[in-house]
Amino acid sequence: MVDRRLPGRTLSDLAGALAHPALPCPAAGLELVVYPADFTVRPSGEAGYLMDLNTGPSLPERVSYDPAESPAFWYVLDRSLAHQSGLVLFGGPVREVIAAPERPAVLAALRASVREHADGEGHVADNRVLNGCRSVVYCRTGRWRAKRGAAGEVAASEEAFRPLVEDALRSFERPRETALTLPEARVRDFLAWVAERVDEAVEAAGAEGGSTGSR
Template sequence: MARTPASPGPPGSPAFPQPVPAELRPYLEEQVHRIRTVCGPHLVSVLAVGSIALGDYLHGRSDVDVMVVVDPSLPRRALHELAGTLSHFALPCPAAGLELVVHASDAVAGTGEGGAGYLLDLNTGAELPEKVSFDPGESADFWYVIDRSIVSRAGRRLFGRPAREVIAEPPRAALLTALRASVREHADGEGHLADNRVLNGCRSLVFCRTDQWLPKRRAAKAVVGSGSAFRPLVEAALHSFERPRGAALPLPAADVRRFLDQVAAHVDEAREAP
């Protein structure tokens, strides 16, 4: 198939739709330029995921999430070159951090289950622990399954073919299994801010009810509007999430755990439903 010869353009162009925040456009333009330089004709797509894809990016709090899809014949040395040229030290990230994953096109175009299945997983940034991994066995599968679902539905094309043409939607059963693992990790709490744990729980809860991925804050507002007994906790999490990561507010640990236990129960019910 011929690839779409898209290139980063001015704000509002098809390559950079309006939801891409202005604070990130110069950074993403340079990032796409570097990815194209390294990957050359092996590059299929560069797609914005996460809060950019869902239109809920909050500068100073959100990460930049990017998925790169390449031809399987991309030389392995190119992956190492990408990790170097896109690191925060080489290209400072204006957001809290960059989470970038490179997938082979054949690995994400099939049934969509596939586990982690990446060629490169790069985390870098001022507020993100540095991670460079070329082995998907080093990472928990669920993050990548959820991301592929979100990007297949809402991914923002920064270069190349649109997300819906290259990323398969994971089956619902695989998604619910991934959600259950995600809720379990957030319930344990290690490495996650309390407000983000609550908002992730809200997003999981809304997905189980509606089969839709909502931005975290919109999902939390939906939970508040539903009359949940955890309304004070969710409102406190929303208030905290508006602050920079280093200024996040503490939330009652027992309430956070009880809320996530309830979310887990809802996910289990959804998994058991015919």
């Protein structure tokens, strides 16, 4: 989070300094989002960033300075997760600088995320499945779990999908270039089931809101 009145070339210079291989990335990729501090302190369903940088040996190079270029749901989900579990490297406490998006905004973002992963373009199959697991656990509990933990919960409770989820976990442990091929029909069936769970959570949230408003 930064002051939005940064000097003109600050963000482009930062992107150039961090881009792989100018600064070799030791992992599959680096995803860096820079927000204005006056944006993140308020709940929002918008993207709202000043810069979004994707770089690294396994990520397509991308830098954007216009939030209108990107689907908002990625950033809503990231801020929700960061508010809950973010670690501070420098600056104030996470929950004081990043507001939690409201639950309806998070559920709307989950709907969009599931649609994106159901389409499948540009996403590794194991990640599509594990993100679906994390979405289900959030809908059930209102809390974010790491992908492996969420997958373990879904595998334990949903016998029909257990083999697919376990295969996704095995694939997730491999380098991205050697990820396992998962049966596309099963992945789509699973994500259709995930979408139903998200829709149920949306309906439940709407019913709770209506009940609260009538008191």
